[in-house]
Amino acid sequence: MNFFWSRKATLQMAAVYMLLGALLMLFPGWSGTLFCWCLAIGAFGYAAVQGWYVLKMRKQGYTAPLSIISGGFFAVIGCICLFRPQWVLSFLPIILGLVLLADGFGKMPLMIEEMRIQSPFHWTVAVSCIAPLAVGIFLLFQPFAVAKSVIFLFGLGLFVDGLFDAIFAWKQR
Numbered sequence: 333m334n335f336f337w338s339r340k341a342t343l344q345m346a347a348v349y350m351l352l353g354a355l356l357m358l359f360p361g362w363s364g365t366l367f368c369w370c371l372a373i374g375a376f377g378y379a380a381v382q383g384w385y386v387l388k389m390r391k392q393g394y395t396a397p398l399s400i401i402s403g404g405f406f407a408v409i410g411c412i413c414l415f416r417p418q419w420v421l422s423f424l425p426i427i428l429g430l431v432l433l434a435d436g437f438g439k440m441p442l443m444i445e446e447m448r449i450q451s452p453f454h455w456t457v458a459v460s461c462i463a464p465l466a467v468g469i470f471l472l473f474q475p476f477a478v479a480k481s482v483i484f485l486f487g488l489g490l491f492v493d494g495l496f497d498a499i500f501a502w503k504q505r
Contacts, residue, residue, distance in 0.1 A: 342501040349494025356487025364424070364483050368417035375410035379403045428486045429471030435493065436465030453503045460496040464489050 356363045382403030389396040413420055439461040446454035467489040 342497055346494040346498035346501065349490045349497065351494075353487040353489070353491025353494060356483050357491065358487075360481070360483035360487070363487075364421050365417050367424075368413045368420045371420065372410045372413035375406045375413060379407040379410060382406070424483070425471045425475035429468045429475065432464040432468030432471065432486070432489050436461050436463075436468060439464075453500055456496040456500040456503070460493050460500065463492045463496075 380403075382399045386396045386399050386403065389399070439457065443454070443457045443461040446457045451457075467485055471485065
């Protein structure tokens with residue numbers, strides 16, 4: 333667990349956030365479709381594993397009704413993600429808003445601590461905490477109005493978050 337609070341880990345995560353954020357900002361439509369296709373691959377993979385398990389159980393003389401149901405459910409989810417990504421993406425603003433809120437609230441103790449000790453770089457942590465909170469609140473209260481720009485906004489939030497995490501980690505050395 334200490335690795336995640338080390339400077340090296342913070343810089344690595346900041347670089348990942350900035351890269352993902354830049355890609356999402358540059359290619360928001362493509363990123364959303366790719367995201368849905370990745371979900372479809374995962375769902376189909378889970379359905380295949382469940383199908384394999386059902387076949388294995390049948391050879392042993394057992395039935396596996398819950399595996400049949402869950403495998404079928406995930407096969408349907410995979411088809412929806414593959415052939416109707418816009419359905420999945422319509423819920424994305426709410427999901428990403430919750431993710432950004434969790435990120436912002438998760439950094440709040442660090443922001444409070446930096447302000448308490450009057451660190452000269454407390455503003456970087458404050459921005460890294462407040463930016464995801466602000467974007468997350470916006471996404472939650474305007475989920476369908478921002479459906480087309482949600483991936484760009486999420487990318488912007490990730491990029492700003494990563495940038496200020498990197499500045500904070502770099503200044504702390």
